[in-house]
Amino acid sequence: MRSRNPVFSRRGFSRDNGYAGFNTAPQAGGPAVATQGNPYAQPAGANPYAQNPYAQQDLQHGAPPQAPAGAGRMTMDDVVIRTASTLGTLIVTAALAWALLPVDDANIGRSYGIGIGAALIGMVLALVQSFKRKASPALILTYAAFEGVFLGVVSSVVDNRIADGAAMQAVIGTMAVFAGVLIAYKAGWIRVNRRFYGFVMAAALGFVFLMMVNLLFAVFGGGDGLGFRSGTLGVVFGIVGIILGACFLAMDFKQVEDGLAYGAPREEAWLAAFGLTLTLVWLYLEFLRLIAILNSND
16 A cells, blocks of 8 residues: 655555565465575575464565564654654744744745745755655755744744734644544544545545646736635635545555554654654645635635
8 A cells, every 4th residue: 555645655664565675475386585685584484474464464465574673673662753853843943933034014025935945945855855765864854944944934924914823723733633533543443445545646636736727827817816725615625635634644654554564674764754744744734724714704
């Protein structure tokens, strides 16, 4: 199962995507996979999944074998610590941008320009990391720093000029969705399978396409383009964006769960942190946009 997240979809914890350096144990009646140069290869006849019927079933679908315990497997603590580091960097730079880049009439142009520039740099860094074969902690933390500057500026603009308290409301909304999806996922109320993945990907592609069309009409035609970000239609699309973000979270949880089950290398925890941060930023911005639309309609 691949994630919609470019981080996970490239080197994800998926059933159809093996880890570099991991060896698939030989199966009865089938040819053995070459093990030369593979530090994780098992001796002939040794099967690390002998006591795990679920892992044996997954091997039939090309699931990556677990790394030996000494190789440094990813743990939930690794994911939590890396995610906290990434989000902590983002929050610190967002707070600094809020405090040091005023959005009053005299300074809003400069502050917003810096915020947009930081957003573009963050987007480039995110794309670079997404296409790298290995996680780069420095690159991920640098992305978080620039993304935080953008979020600090745009949050200050909305909070101070459109809706007082909007930033805190967006934070609470994002935390509520995260907690709700996590509880629903762990309780088994959300099942991430191929049908779920296909539906979410189709909806996400349609959503992004409509937003791009709306942006083009806004740039060349003026106003709000086709109206997807204002009025009743804007509220509907804001809610759809939040629902999509919740679905992305469920898919991210699935990828992390698979990584833990298949014994992903510890470095993959940085990719998990990066993917979760991308989704949480999406959710926060959708909440912030929805709050701004609702207050603009008052």
